[in-house]
Amino acid sequence: MVRVLIVDDTAFMRKLLKNILFSAGFDIAGEAENGKQAVELYKQLKPDIVTMDIVMPEMNGIEALKEIKKIDPNAKVVMCTAVGQEQMMKMAIKLGAKGYIVKPFQAPKVIEELKKVARI
Amino acid sequence: MPETKLIAEVFDKDWVKVEVLIGEKSMTIGKETLDFRAISDLELTQHAKKECIRIKAGRDIFINFGEKQKSVFRYLAFNMKSDKFAVYFLSPAIRGGVLVSDSKWEKGYFSITESAVWFLSPEKQIRIPLSSLGSVSMDKRTVGEKQRLVLAITHMDEKEVVTSFILCPETTLELLQGYLKRILEQQKPKERLSELEEQILTMVYTGLDSASIESILGIKTDDLNKIYDKFVSLGIARIVKVRKEIELTPKGVAIVSESAKKLGGGRSG
Numbered sequence: 245m246v247r248v249l250i251v252d253d254t255a256f257m258r259k260l261l262k263n264i265l266f267s268a269g270f271d272i273a274g275e276a277e278n279g280k281q282a283v284e285l286y287k288q289l290k291p292d293i294v295t296m297d298i299v300m301p302e303m304n305g306i307e308a309l310k311e312i313k314k315i316d317p318n319a320k321v322v323m324c325t326a327v328g329q330e331q332m333m334k335m336a337i338k339l340g341a342k343g344y345i346v347k348p349f350q351a352p353k354v355i356e357e358l359k360k361v362a363r364i
Numbered sequence: 365m366p367e368t369k370l371i372a373e374v375f376d377k378d379w380v381k382v383e384v385l386i387g388e389k390s391m392t393i394g395k396e397t398l399d400f401r402a403i404s405d406l407e408l409t410q411h412a413k414k415e416c417i418r419i420k421a422g423r424d425i426f427i428n429f430g431e432k433q434k435s436v437f438r439y440l441a442f443n444m445k446s447d448k449f450a451v452y453f454l455s456p457a458i459r460g461g462v463l464v465s466d467s468k469w470e471k472g473y474f475s476i477t478e479s480a481v482w483f484l485s486p487e488k489q490i491r492i493p494l495s496s497l498g499s500v501s502m503d504k505r506t507v508g509e510k511q512r513l514v515l516a517i518t519h520m521d522e523k524e525v526v527t528s529f530i531l532c533p534e535t536t537l538e539l540l541q542g543y544l545k546r547i548l549e550q551q552k553p554k555e556r557l558s559e560l561e562e563q564i565l566t567m568v569y570t571g572l573d574s575a576s577i578e579s580i581l582g583i584k585t586d587d588l589n590k591i592y593d594k595f596v597s598l599g600i601a602r603i604v605k606v607r608k609e610i611e612l613t614p615k616g617v618a619i620v621s622e623s624a625k626k627l628g629g630g631r632s633g
Contacts, residue, residue, distance in 0.1 A: 256563050256566075259580045260566070260567060260570060260572075260580070263572060263576055263580055264570065264571075264572075267576075330503070330504065330505055330506065331504070334506070344463070345461045345462060346458050346461045346462070346463070346527070347461065348461060348525055348566060348569055348570070349460065349461025349462070349570065350460040350461055350523075350524060350525075350569065350570055350571055351570050351571035351572070352460070352571065353459070353460035353461050353462040353524075354461065354462075356462065357462055
């Protein structure tokens, strides 16, 4: 089962993603509400995929992506963003993000994107 | 399109075969001549069990051109009464939250008719009813290795949010943004939604069912139903299914008891 770490500063968005992914057969390895927490949890949990919000307090998603890639260059991180953050997204892809989803999203599309990244 | 004679079907209580002559500025359907400038909108639709074009010209004309449908539709879309702006467009750029990887920038027109806006190019004639528009905003995108100001438009298409981008001179972008914002302002619900209501709306869009929404937000069915009723009254949602809640009668309980016995049959406890 593919284990996912969900990173988003809003509890609502985390719950939403958790529900979508759990229903699709993903295992929720953990949740983090900022980049710093995400890096720590990544070290501990070693998830197969991370869904990473970009705009977050403490440490944003781009910085967290960099740190995670330092720990594990093969980490599969899917960025989660809103329309209007193309530059951030491009930077994330350059830094090794494997995919991205744009809010508002629909469950089947999110599942499709994560399955693609997980190569299921 | 050079002057073309076609046999089509027009709906007049039933589908009737008719000769259509399509010219440069008008078309003749049977004995009636229709100036293209009199066409205020059109769409590909289904009517009386047939795929056809609905032409809005004072009244609705339903006409089926059979295998020539798409080419006639394209010709009419370019020639009907509309305000056309030469633009580059990328549509769809994002669908349901995921980038549409095979979509590319096209040279064409952003066209405005009475009840829709259109992306027009020789390959695409995308009609977006004004009622389907979601949002409009300026965005910076990389186009041909340059940072360009574009207009991002979202609309609903088959229950998905689709984002499209328009690139054209900035003065035109501002004009289009102003026009679309005015339309959106008119369509906004009169009442502001609470944070909880906005969350529920997002969850419905995401595709969650009522039971999941209740469980995630920790709210009761009756409270959720009240919020759904509000959405419906504001015109931002419609009812597609009425959920039933049941309790068992003694007969039903008896069946469950029997079933439990069967399940426990081979085991000691």
